[in-house]
Amino acid sequence: MRDRQVSRDARRAREFEAFVAGAAGRLLHTATLLTAEAPDASPRARRLLTLALAHVYARWDRLRGEDPYDCARQYLATRFARATWHQYVAPARSRRPDPGNPLAALAPQERLILVLRLYEGVAEEQVAALLGLPMERVRTICDRATSAVLHPAGRSAARAVGAKAVSS
Template sequence: MRVDLPEQLPPRPPEESVVMTAGRVDADAEFSAFVRAASPELGRVAWYLCGDPVRAEDLLQHALLRTYLAWARVRNDDPVAYTRRILSNARIDGWRKGRREALTAPLAMPEPSADDGAAARAERDLLGRALRALPPQQRRVVVLRHVLDLSEADTAAELGVSVGTVKSTASRGLARLRELLAEPSGPTPPGRSTR
């Protein structure tokens, strides 16, 4: 018997089905379907927030674990938004613990998929370098507001700041991105001098 998932979850490939146990949807099977469908998007968010693929994987695993623990409560709402908020909050918690930002070297950037064109790879690499050069707060706001296309109110709610803070931080972040992307040699990774 096939059971459709709530509209908020990304669609599942047709060959998958949700397991029924005593007339109820098996929560583990439903969560597994959610993870398969949402992991690519959430992985990109984690990578943009961290700038390091290893830390992004750790952050994503942490967020998925917390989502799993709250699955009964969030499955009928918007589990992708819930997990994105966990990603953002967990990243903030990492900064608060006094950790230093250690970003990936430009040559260690993740490899794009084989079906991407050279121009798309170059553009994504340039954007990734420019985002990594932004301060952490600006990077978070720019990623949530402009890469994920969240509204100012949604971005403010996810980060726990005011809408005015989102507006001013996004404005400064975009201005800095424009500067970085206009540089003829491209953005310089943080901590390196151009001399």
Template sequence: MSGPDRGQPGFEEFVAARRQALLRTAYLLTGSHEDAEDLVQVALVKAVPHWSRIADHPEPYVRKILARESVSRWRRRRWRELTTDELPDRATTPGLDHGDRLALRDALALLAPRQRAVIVLRYFDDLTERQAAEALGIGVGTVKSQTRDALARLRQLVPDVDETPDSTPTPLTR
């Protein structure tokens, strides 16, 4: 990368090492590869001015920017979203067949932005309730209630995905 990251030791290494993980999280937050790439770029640009302060442990800070920016973008753009008949390529979820993954992804897209962010941070990024609360700038109790409500909604939307055939719990039963 060139531009504002010059003179920021460790920034390029962080981006090279964690870009794919950040893109996966951003994709789950946005539901779009293009929006995910934009979201990661914005998060990294916003992190650069604070790099000297966050360089020892930048990922939580960048993840917080991703989550907050995703909610802000949704609020600004929700009235002009367009639906499509084409599904994007995506990584596979172990234990779920293709139909279940599609149903779960579609159901995730129907959640409110904060609920979606909580589910992604808690179950995809495997953050604790406290870490998710810090990333979103909300209380732990709010994370708990948003998680409860989001999981209940997902169970309504995709009732057959609660458990895989080998009885391994999916993120819906955690």
């Protein structure tokens, strides 16, 4: 009986190691895009990845046909969304994105939706369900974020006009 348990644990470890070897790079890139950190200095992204992989490992035996990558990506997205919410409610420490990153100008929710939709290829309906938003809202946020990344001067000009209108 003990040998069977050891064998099962060893198989589980090998399967998980194979999953990590294949998926960790892309998941780290996704986390780095979400946090808008520089790729070579991304402590928040690495922490998100570590938490997501730990979550998948804890559920590994119960996945039963579920895609472990999808499970990790969902956890990564919800953990990022929750962390940014807590950042605004009670800012504990400075979280500054890399100023050279084009995604740094986006709000965290815009970044999350843009990364899930365009980089990860997650369907609009799935993003809406994951974040608890209406599909139309997800579409609008994605369109606005895409426009801001493709035309950054237009976004800063719109902010300047908005700031002048408020100050008048």
